[in-house]
Every structure is written in C-alpha cells, then in structure tokens.
Amino acid sequence: xxxxxxxxxxxxxxxxxxxxxxxxxxxxxxxxxxxxxxxxxxxxxxxxxxxxxxxxxxxxxxxxxxxxxxxxxxxxxxxxxxxxxxxxxxxxxxxxxxxxxxxxxxxxxxxxxxxxxxxxxxxxxxxxxxxxxxxxxxxxxxxxxxxxxxxxxxxxxxxxxxxxxxxxxxxxxxxxxxxxxxxxxxxxxxxxxxxxxxxxxxxxxxxxxxxxxxxxxxxxxxxxxxxxxxxxxxxxxxxxxxxxxxxxxxxxxxxxxxxxxxxxxxxxxxxxxxxxxxxxxxxxxxxxxxxxxxxxxxxxxxxxxxxxxxxxxxxxxxxxxxxxxxxxxxxxxxxxxxxxxxxxxxxxxxxxxxxxxxxxxxxxxxxxxxxxxxxxxxxxxxxxxxxxxxxxxxxxxxxxxxxxxxxxxxxxxxxxxxxxxxxxxxxxxxxxxxxxxxxxxxxxxxxxxxxxxxxxxxxxxxxxxxxxxxxxxxxxxxxxxxxxxxxxxxxxx
Amino acid sequence: xxxxxxxxxxxxxxxxxxxxxxxxxxxxxxxxxxxxxxxxxxxxxxxxxxxxxxxxxxxxxxxxxxxxxxxxxxxxxxxxxxxxxxxxxxxxxxxxxxxxxxxxxxxxxxxxxxxxxxxxxxxxxxxxxxxxxxxxxxxxxxxxxxxxxxxxxxxxxxxxxxxxxxxxxx
Numbered sequence: 001x002x003x004x005x006x007x008x009x010x011x012x013x014x015x016x017x018x019x020x021x022x023x024x025x026x027x028x029x030x031x032x033x034x035x036x037x038x039x040x041x042x043x044x045x046x047x048x049x050x051x052x053x054x055x056x057x058x059x060x061x062x063x064x065x066x067x068x069x070x071x072x073x074x075x076x077x078x079x080x081x082x083x084x085x086x087x088x089x090x091x092x093x094x095x096x097x098x099x100x101x102x103x104x105x106x107x108x109x110x111x112x113x114x115x116x117x118x119x120x121x122x123x124x125x126x127x128x129x130x131x132x133x134x135x136x137x138x139x140x141x142x143x144x145x146x147x148x149x150x151x152x153x154x155x156x157x158x159x160x161x162x163x164x165x166x167x168x169x170x171x172x173x174x175x176x177x178x179x180x181x182x183x184x185x186x187x188x189x190x191x192x193x194x195x196x197x198x199x200x201x202x203x204x205x206x207x208x209x210x211x212x213x214x215x216x217x218x219x220x221x222x223x224x225x226x227x228x229x230x231x232x233x234x235x236x237x238x239x240x241x242x243x244x245x246x247x248x249x250x251x252x253x254x255x256x257x258x259x260x261x262x263x264x265x266x267x268x269x270x271x272x273x274x275x276x277x278x279x280x281x282x283x284x285x286x287x288x289x290x291x292x293x294x295x296x297x298x299x300x301x302x303x304x305x306x307x308x309x310x311x312x313x314x315x316x317x318x319x320x321x322x323x324x325x326x327x328x329x330x331x332x333x334x335x336x337x338x339x340x341x342x343x344x345x346x347x348x349x350x351x352x353x354x355x356x357x358x359x360x361x362x363x364x365x366x367x368x369x370x371x372x373x374x375x376x377x378x379x380x381x382x383x384x385x386x387x388x389x390x391x392x393x394x395x396x397x398x399x400x401x402x403x404x405x406x407x408x409x410x411x412x413x414x415x416x417x418x419x420x421x422x423x424x425x426x427x428x429x430x431x432x433x434x435x436x437x438x439x440x441x442x443x444x445x446x447x448x449x450x451x452x453x454x455x456x457x458x459x460x461x462x463x464x465x466x467x468x469x470x471x472x473x474x475x476x477x478x479x480x481x482x483x484x485x486x487x488x489x490x491x492x493x
Numbered sequence: 494x495x496x497x498x499x500x501x502x503x504x505x506x507x508x509x510x511x512x513x514x515x516x517x518x519x520x521x522x523x524x525x526x527x528x529x530x531x532x533x534x535x536x537x538x539x540x541x542x543x544x545x546x547x548x549x550x551x552x553x554x555x556x557x558x559x560x561x562x563x564x565x566x567x568x569x570x571x572x573x574x575x576x577x578x579x580x581x582x583x584x585x586x587x588x589x590x591x592x593x594x595x596x597x598x599x600x601x602x603x604x605x606x607x608x609x610x611x612x613x614x615x616x617x618x619x620x621x622x623x624x625x626x627x628x629x630x631x632x633x634x635x636x637x638x639x640x641x642x643x644x645x646x647x648x649x650x651x652x653x654x655x656x657x658x659x660x661x662x663x
Contacts, residue, residue: 052658165564169557173519176526176550183543186536190543191529214599221592224628388628389638392621395599396646399606400613404660409607416600423592428511428561446546450539458540 001131004351008359011352012060020061021360025367028068032075033382034390035082036220039069040436043330044212045394047205047337048401055338056356062334063314063357064364066327067119070306071368074111075376076383078299079104079233084383086271087306090278094291094298101294109238110296111303112372113245114252118304119365121256122263122311126318127358129264130347133319137344140320142452143462147472149445152266152322154476156434164483166430173425174438175445177202185450197410202418204333206402207439210415211432212330213398215422217391224387235376248300251281259305263312266322273312277305311361318354319344321444326433329440506572512565519558523551595624609663613654616663618647 011017027046031037043065050058073088078095091111098107140148153175157167180191181201192198245252255277262273281301282291291298313324321343323329335342346354372379402415422432456462464470527548536542602620605611621643622636629635654660 049658163564165557165560169519169554169561172550172554172557176523176547176554179526179547179550186538186543188533188543190533191526191547193529218592218596221595221628222587222589224588224591225586386629386635388625388635389642391595391628392624392639393642393646395595395624396617396621396650399599399603400650400654400660400662403606403662404654404658407661409603412603412607416596416603420596424511424515427507428515429508430512430515430561442550446541449546450541453539453541 004355005127005359007352008355008357009363011056011356012359012363016054016057017060017356020057021064021364022367024061024064025068025364025371028065028070029072029075029368029371029379030068030382031065032069032072032084032088033379034385035076035080035084035383036216036223036387037390037394038085038212038216039066040212040326040330041216041394042069043327043334044205044208045397045401047208047330047334048405050334051337051405055340056353058334058338059331059353059357060360062331063360064367066331067307067310067361067364067368069327070310071112071115071119071372072379073306074115074303075108075372075380078107078111079380080383087274087309088302089271090274090302090306091299093278094293094295094302097292098294098296098299103237103294104233105235106237106240106296107294107299108235108376109240109373110299112238112369112376113240114248114255114300114303115307115372116365116369117252118256118259118307119310119368120362121253121304122260122308123358123362123365124311125260125264126311126314126361129315130318130354130358133315134344134347137320140344140468141462141466142448142455143466143469144472145320145448146445146452147463147469147476148266148320148322149441149448151472151476151479152316152441153434153438153445154479155265156437158479158483163429166428167434168480170425170430170432171434171438174435174440175442177207177435178439178442185447197408202414203406203411204336204440205405206411206415207418208330208333208436209398209402210418210420211422211425211435213394214415214419215426215432217394217398218419218423219426220387220391233377233380238373238376248296251285251297251300252304254284255281255301255304256308259308260312262305263309263324264315266316266320266324271306273309274302274306277301307365310365314357314361317342318346318357321346323437323440326436329436332440509565509568509572512561512568516558516562516565520555520562523555523558527551591627594627598624598627606663611663612651613662614647614651616647617650618643621646 012021027042028039031039031042043062046061046065050061069085070087073083073085074091074095076082076084077088077091078099081092081096083089083092095107095111153171157171158164180198182199183190189199258277258280259273262276278298278301281297282288285291285297287295313328316322316324317328317331321332323332332342340350340353398415399412402411403409405411425432452462462469463473530544530547533544536544602616605616606613622639625635625639651662654662
C-alpha cells in the first residue's frame with residue numbers, strides 16, 4: 001500500500017504530471033474565485049480535451065482542478081460575498097463580515113489554512129479507508145450494487161437544498177436521459193424514435209457540458225448586471241500563530257471529520273459537508289452569537305469541511321465506482337471516456353491509477369496552499385474579470401470541445417438543448433446534482449438489477465434476504481420517507 | 494444601498510410558473526417515451542428486458558412531474574390568497590432577452606458551422622465579437638479586448654484544434 005503511494009507521488013514529480021497538477025490546481029482556484037464559474041463547469045469543459053491525453057495525465061489534471069475549485073471559492077465568498085462555488089456558501093456568512101470589518105487578510109488566512117488541513121484529513125481517510133473498502137466491495141453482488149446506487153440517488157435527492165421532491169424529480173430525469181440508445185444486455189434499440197444518431201444514446205459529454213456549462217452561462221447572462229460589494233484588499237494578518245490555531249484545533253478536527261464523513265456518503269458533496277460542519281460548530285461554540293458576524297470558528301468549520309469532503313468523496317468513487325458528489329460523477333465520466341471502469345476491481349486492474357489519484361489528492365492540496373498563500377493578490381483580481389470577456393470564450397470552448405469529442409454536430413445540438421434544459425431547471429429551482437448522478441448511475445443500476453435477476457432465476461427476493469443489500473435498501477427507504485414526511489408536515493401546517 | 498428592482502420580484506414570482514412549465518413538458522415527454530416503448534419486444538432473457546425499466550421510469554417521472562405541477566399551482570394559489578408580499582430587493586436588473594439572444598446566436602453559429610460554408614476561424618472571430626459586444630451593451634470601449642480575444646479564439650483555436658488535436662473543424 002505504502003509502495004503504491006510512494007510510486008504515485010514519485011510519478012507526480014515527473015515533468016508532465018507536475019505540469020498538469022500545477023496547471024489544474026491553478027485553473028481550479030481561478031474558476032473557484034470567479035463567481036459564476038464552477039469546478040463542475042471547468043471539468044466538463046476540459047473533459048473533451050483529456051480525450052487526447054494519457055489517461056493518468058487526464059486524471060491528474062481533473063483531480064487537481066477539483067481540489068483547486070473547492071478551495072478557490074473562498075476568495076470571492078470572503079471578498080465579494082459571492083460564493084465562487086456552491087461549497088463556499090457558508091464561508092460568505094462569516095468571511096465577508098470579517099473582511100468588511102477591515103480584516104480580509106485574516107479571513108482569507110483562516111480559510112486557506114483550514115482548507116489545507118481539512119484537505120489533509122480527507123486525504124488521510126481516502127488513503128487508509130479505500131483499500132479495505134475495495135476488498136469488501138469486491139464481495140458485493142449485483143443486488144448490493146443496485147441497492148447502493150439506489151441509496152446514492154435517494155441520498156443526493158434528500159440532501160438537495162429546497163425540496164426533496166425536486167431532487168428526486170431531477171434524479172429520475174437524469175435516469176431517463178440515460179436510457180435512449182442500444183440496450184447492451186438485449187442488443188435492442190430503445191426510445192430512439194428511429195433516429196440513427198441516437199443509437200449510441202446521448203453521450204455523457206454533450207449532456208454534461210450542456211447542463212453544467214451552457215446552462216450556467218445562460219444563468220450568468222441573466223444576472224450579468226449584478227453589482228458586487230467589494231472590500232478593500234489588504235492581506236495583513238494572514239498567518240495565525242500556533243497558539244491561535246490551538247484554539248481552533250477541536251473545531252478544525254471535528255469539521256474535517258464531518259466533511260470527510262459527508263463526502264464518503266455516496267452522492268453528497270462539499271456543499272452539504274460545509275453546511276453540516278458549520279451548524280455543528282455553531283452548536284458547540286461558546287461564542288455562537290458571533291456566527292454570521294465574522295466568526296473565526298465559522299470560517300474554519302466551513303472551509304475545513306468542504307476540503308475534507310474531497311478526499312472523502314473519492315472513497316466511494318475509487319472503491320465502488322459510485323460518485324461521492326457531482327464533480328466525482330464527472331470524474332467517473334472521465335474514467336469511462338478513457339475506458340477505465342471505476343470500482344473495486346480498479347485496485348487490481350489499474351493500481352497505478354488508484355494510487356496516482358490518491359497521491360494527487362495530497363500533493364495538489366499542498367500546491368493549492370502554497371499557491372493561495374503566495375499569490376492571493378493576483379488570484380483575487382480574477383474575481384473582477386468582466387463576464388462579457390469570459391463568457392464568449394467559454395461558449396466557443398463548449399462548441400469546439402463537444403465537436404472535437406466525436407467530430408459530429410449532432411452532439412453540439414444535444415449540448416445546446418441540454419444547456420436550455422439546465423437553465424430551465426435552474427429557473428424552477430430544481431437541483432442539477434441529482435440529474436448528473438441519475439444520468440451516470442442509471443445504466444449501472446439497470447445492468448446490475450438485470451444481472452441479479454438472471455442469477456437469481458427472476459427472483460427479487462435476494463434484495464431483502466442479502467444483509468448488505470437489505471441494509472442499503474432500508475437506508476434508502478428511511479432517507480426517502482423521513483424528509484418527505486417532514487416536508488408534508490411542514491406544508492400542512 | 495439596494496434599490497427595489499421590479500425584475501427581481503418578477504423573477505421570484507415566476508418560480509411556480511417555471512415549475513408548472515417544467516412539469517407539463519416532462520409529462521408530455523414521458524407520454525412520448527412510453528408510447529415509443531410500446532414498440533419494444535417482450536423480455537426474453539430476464540423478467541425486465543429492455544422495456545420494463547424505461548416504462549417504470551416514465552411512470553415515476555410522470556408522478557414526480559405531477560407533484561411539481563401541484564406544488565407550483567399551490568404556490569400560486571397561496572400567493573393569491575395572501576395578497577402582495579414584500580419581495581427581497583436586488584441591486585441589478587435581469588436580462589432575459591440577452592440570455593435568449595445569446596442562445597439564439599450560439600445556435601446560429603453552430604448552424605452555420607455545420608454547413609461548412611465558413612471556416613471555424615472567421616466565424617468564431619465574428620461570434621466572439623458579436624456576443625461580447627451584446628453582453629457589454631454594445632459599448633465601443635470593450636472592442637479592443639474583444640478583438641484580441643476573437644483573434645486568439647478564432648485563429649488560435651483553429652490552429653490548436655486542427656493541428657494539435659486533429660479535429661475535423663470546418
């Protein structure tokens with residue numbers, strides 16, 4: 001295990017991987033810092049280009065972007081009160097008031113260091129938990145996989161902000177989008193309406209770029225006139241003394257653990273992790289009244305948790321092929337594009353890939369820390385890039401990137417249609433995370449269920465007689481019923 | 494500091510209408526997909542076959558869509574019962590026309606590209622300038638930066654995609 005990690009780290013210091021890691025971290029921080037651009041958007045945009053790269057280089061680049069994007073969001077959250085990424089929403093509550101009161105450097109310093117430590121804690125659990133969990137997951141049969149996918153879908157819908165009903169709707173919508181095309185099990189074309197172009201189904205890439213990039217651009221255009229509340233930039237007090245960090249030690253560790261745990265749960269990512277950690281920190285704080293008014297504990301809790309969830313969310317991806325968050329779903333898409341099947345067998349079939357991913361998670365976190373501490377001033381300037389210059393460039397990348405994937409314009413049209421769908425869903429406040437997870441997981445769920453039924457002689461009974469699948473099913477039902485019951489109870493009052 | 498902009502209030506009020514719209518379109522799509530699935534043969538190798546999962550998904554999606562329509566309608570009725578509410582103000586105006594316009598411009602860009610009558614470089618050059626100017630309300634001071642970006646994206650993009658990635662761009 002340790003040899004694999006050391007090999008992975010050594011590999012990362014070869015010229016090309018190092019270049020992609022630094023580039024990915026920088027790009028991630030940059031899009032994280034620019035309000036309106038997200039890590040999901042950047043990863044979706046970069047995906048077609050990775051098709052031309054060595055698979056390991058592609059993964060190094062994408063995981064580095066992931067680390068950078070989750071961290072970069074704190075800059076605009078602190079200095080503009082606009083979360084650069086959804087994961088940085090909680091940072092706005094205390095980061096901005098602290099910056100406004102004349103301490104932007106301290107707010108950023110707290111956030112950056114907490115992100116770094118949170119990232120280390122998340123990485124530690126990724127490294128230690130992944131191998132034993134993968135060994136356990138190898139023993140899973142089709143029914144266990146089917147119920148686990150079901151659980152991931154229900155979990156992300158349950159965690160959707162706003163309405164669970166909308167989360168479930170979004171997830172099932174993603175599932176239906178994955179269905180047209182050739183049914184691999186029976187060799188039968190379905191839901192294609194006779195269109196030859198649909199025989200291969202909707203490819204992941206145009207759909208993801210449409211929903212996450214084009215849809216986001218349309219939303220950004222709607223709010224292009226939005227004025228930002230700037231604070232004067234001074235970066236004094238970024239470095240806290242050891243004594244000051246000692247005061248934050250328990251909060252830091254607790255929030256990192258919460259973030260890691262939330263990350264490990266299939267389907268839930270950094271934004272939920274930071275919300276739960278922030279709420280927990282507020283509950284246990286002796287100065288809870290300071291939360292929302294520039295509390296140091298608030299910044300530390302939110303930022304350590306969202307970075308810890310990166311390592312956590314890579315655990316189900318590596319060990320079971322189940323995405324821990326939306327970005328992980330995109331990473332699965334990247335692996336599939338490179339003909340790599342994520343899951344427990346990855347440790348056997350491609351250990352170099354697994355340990356490189358684990359190593360990138362660690363090293364890019366260190367690079368992120370160095371980059372953000374040393375270059376915070378120029379990075380902060382990126383927040384003020386006018387959208388009228390950024391958005392046309394991204395649109396051209398979307399069109400050229402999607403076309404490059406298959407050299408056909410049909411995919412570009414698919415991207416535009418799904419951009420519109422993403423925009424409309426966003427207007428109706430329907431979350432896009434479950435859509436993405438449903439889109440990627442539905443084929444896995446269907447294949448596993450049908451394989452299971454063939455093995456069991458057409459019997460559904462093993463779903464409840466096998467302990468693991470019964471547990472997953474029970475958890476799914478619990479997560480499904482409880483929020484719906486609460487939602488119904490609230491609305492009936 | 495903030496001005497109560499009527500566009501924001503309008504945007505919040507529109508959510509139930511968007512919900513109802515999404516729900517209706519989804520139900521229509523579900524009916525279409527279910528109807529198409531009727532042409533599929535019965536299962537042979539397993540009890541589900543190619544047909545059962547899409548059908549079940551259509552039904553479930555239709556149910557959720559109905560619930561969303563119901564939610565939207567209830568929100569509209571509640572607002573009507575409660576009378577006018579105080580909306581949260583924002584300091585900017587929304588530009589729905591711009592969003593629709595840029596989508597149309599992008600669709601036109603793709604349409605012209607797909608005819609292969611104009612090269613990617615020239616068309617992209619025009620697209621970047623046009624869309625950027627539109628986003629900046631056609632203020633001429635944005636032009637120099639947009640020109641540079643258009644050159645990079647058009648001619649630079651043509652070179653990178655064709656010569657480095659070997660993409661068959663028009």
